[in-house]
Amino acid sequence: MIEQLRAIVGPAHVLTDPDVTASYERDWTGRFGGRAAAVVRPANTDEVAAVLRACHEAGHAVVPQGGNTGLVGGGVPRQGEVVLSLRRLDAMEPVDTVAAQVTVGAGVTLAAVQQHVRARGFDVGVDFAARDSATIGGLVATNAGGERVLRYGMTRASVVGIEAVLADGSVVSRMHGLPKDNVGYDLASLVVGSEGTLAVVTRVRLRLVPLLTERVTALLAVDSTAAALALLAHLRACLSTLECAEVFYAAGVDLVCAATGRPHPFGTNHTHPAYVLIECAARHDPSDELMAALATVPDQAGVRDSAIAVAGPAREALWAYREHHTEAINRAGVPLKLDVAVPLAVFAAFEAELRATVAEVAPDAELHLFGHLNEGNLHVNILAAGDRAEALTEAVLTLTAGRGGSISAEHGVGVAKARWLPLCRGAADVAAMTSVKRALDPGGILNPGVLFA
Numbered sequence: 399m400i401e402q403l404r405a406i407v408g409p410a411h412v413l414t415d416p417d418v419t420a421s422y423e424r425d426w427t428g429r430f431g432g433r434a435a436a437v438v439r440p441a442n443t444d445e446v447a448a449v450l451r452a453c454h455e456a457g458h459a460v461v462p463q464g465g466n467t468g469l470v471g472g473g474v475p476r477q478g479e480v481v482l483s484l485r486r487l488d489a490m491e492p493v494d495t496v497a498a499q500v501t502v503g504a505g506v507t508l509a510a511v512q513q514h515v516r517a518r519g520f521d522v523g524v525d526f527a528a529r530d531s532a533t534i535g536g537l538v539a540t541n542a543g544g545e546r547v548l549r550y551g552m553t554r555a556s557v558v559g560i561e562a563v564l565a566d567g568s569v570v571s572r573m574h575g576l577p578k579d580n581v582g583y584d585l586a587s588l589v590v591g592s593e594g595t596l597a598v599v600t601r602v603r604l605r606l607v608p609l610l611t612e613r614v615t616a617l618l619a620v621d622s623t624a625a626a627l628a629l630l631a632h633l634r635a636c637l638s639t640l641e642c643a644e645v646f647y648a649a650g651v652d653l654v655c656a657a658t659g660r661p662h663p664f665g666t667n668h669t670h671p672a673y674v675l676i677e678c679a680a681r682h683d684p685s686d687e688l689m690a691a692l693a694t695v696p697d698q699a700g701v702r703d704s705a706i707a708v709a710g711p712a713r714e715a716l717w718a719y720r721e722h723h724t725e726a727i728n729r730a731g732v733p734l735k736l737d738v739a740v741p742l743a744v745f746a747a748f749e750a751e752l753r754a755t756v757a758e759v760a761p762d763a764e765l766h767l768f769g770h771l772n773e774g775n776l777h778v779n780i781l782a783a784g785d786r787a788e789a790l791t792e793a794v795l796t797l798t799a800g801r802g803g804s805i806s807a808e809h810g811v812g813v814a815k816a817r818w819l820p821l822c823r824g825a826a827d828v829a830a831m832t833s834v835k836r837a838l839d840p841g842g843i844l845n846p847g848v849l850f851a
């Protein structure tokens with residue numbers, strides 16, 4: 399089969415040397431990975447289709463991979479699969495300024511698309527810290543969220559067309575970008591969030607948003623999560639330009655400051671219990687609107703201190719406290735990472751319960767929480783989990799599901815949470831999902847072990 403793959407993509411693009419394949423075989427967290435039979439790097443849709451046809455006929459499993467920034471072990475091999483790297487599918491068509499859409503290859507990074515469309519006065523609704531490596535195919539496969547979900551929704555809301563290759567090599571495509579198109583099942587929407595288990599995404603047509611050039615960022619220190627929520631409620635009601643509302647806590651800020659050498663926010667050596675980072679964006683300076691909103695913050699929002707930045711470098715300095723969390727935590731050890739969301743009505747109580755649960759299950763573990771406040775989404779990072787990782791996962795996910803939440807808010811299920819899928823999806827749901835999987839991938843070659851345990 400390797401010879402067949404070489405004939406399809408050229409010998410230079412079938413990698414088997416362990417020194418070369420190593421970076422494709424381990425995930426970003428360092429927790430997941432295994433050996434690949436080969437890493438195959440097709441250049442276009444036809445080559446992807448031919449590779450899948452060959453693997454389908456040979457009954458060989460395939461793991462699609464983009465930028466390998468996924469955090470649930472879904473994009474790396476586990477036991478001798480072929481890794482199908484999509485990074486060479488990096489073509490970008492000109493921006494369609496009339497429709498406010500663009501078509502790009504699945505292997506283009508988010509940062510490259512941003513640069514491409516910003517030059518024409520547009521922007522991509524989705525944004526997050528892994529933008530320089532994460533690919534559009536990966537964003538679609540995981541239905542990535544990020545920092546602007548509050549305003550623009552998840553990746554699904556930005557997708558108006560998808561071209562994808564099914565397990566048997568057939569190509570499905572709906573790329574005209576029609577805002578109104580009710581002819582049959584919406585296959586594009588089905589593929590979004592399917593984590594490489596139903597099809598390999600090769601091209602994507604994205605809906606664009608206006609490039610908002612004027613931004614103001616504020617970092618606010620608050621008493622607690624309940625205070626953060628009171629602040630959010632106030633800001634959401636009176637800010638038409640609100641784009642992001644992030645939350646993080648004292649321990650994370652300490653870690654970021656230690657890892658990056660940055661001073662603590664507000665010129666103090668101590669940290670506050672919780673922090674809310676907000677950003678407003680508009681075509682005209684949104685500072686006045688933000689200042690007016692902050693001037694009327696209610697008492698229960700418990701704001702202890704605040705810093706506001708308008709200039710680019712000053713805004714980046716505030717964002718750094720949030721965006722360096724993942725890196726700083728990874729530098730301190732290999733974390734157990736869970737990504738959960740609960741309804742905002744129970745968010746504050748849930749945060750306290752979560753801390754108590756982790757302390758009870760693994761008293762020596764170190765818990766770091768940060769996330770997207772508006773969506774009740776916490777990234778749960780646990781260092782020094784040791785042999786309690788499984789017990790902690792079980793306890794945290796069970797607690798989340800019990801509060802009406804999601805055990806995977808934005809990173810996907812991957813292999814990391816496949817065992818716990820039934821916590822959030824009923825038997826009929828799982829049966830329907832399994833039927834779809836069997837219909838589109840009868841040989842089960844696409845990403846086995848991901849989503850379904």
Ligand SMILES: Cc1cc2nc3c(=O)[nH]c(=O)nc-3n(C[C@H](O)[C@H](O)[C@H](O)COP(=O)(O)OP(=O)(O)OC[C@H]3O[C@@H](n4cnc5c(N)ncnc54)[C@H](O)[C@@H]3O)c2cc1C
Binds near residue numbers: 464474593599812
């Ligand atoms: C520092 C950091 C910050 C992050 N912040 C966020 C965040 O705020 N929000 C968020 O949602 N995620 C976040 N992530 C997670 C990650 O970046 C996203 O899941 C991203 O969408 C993955 O893109 P990728 O190209 O790296 O995909 P990969 O990691 O390569 O793959 C991820 C999954 O998608 C599948 N896949 C990849 N490409 C394709 C394709 N073309 N066709 C079919 N399946 C495919 C893989 O099989 C795998 O299951 C963050 C990660 C890091 C490291």
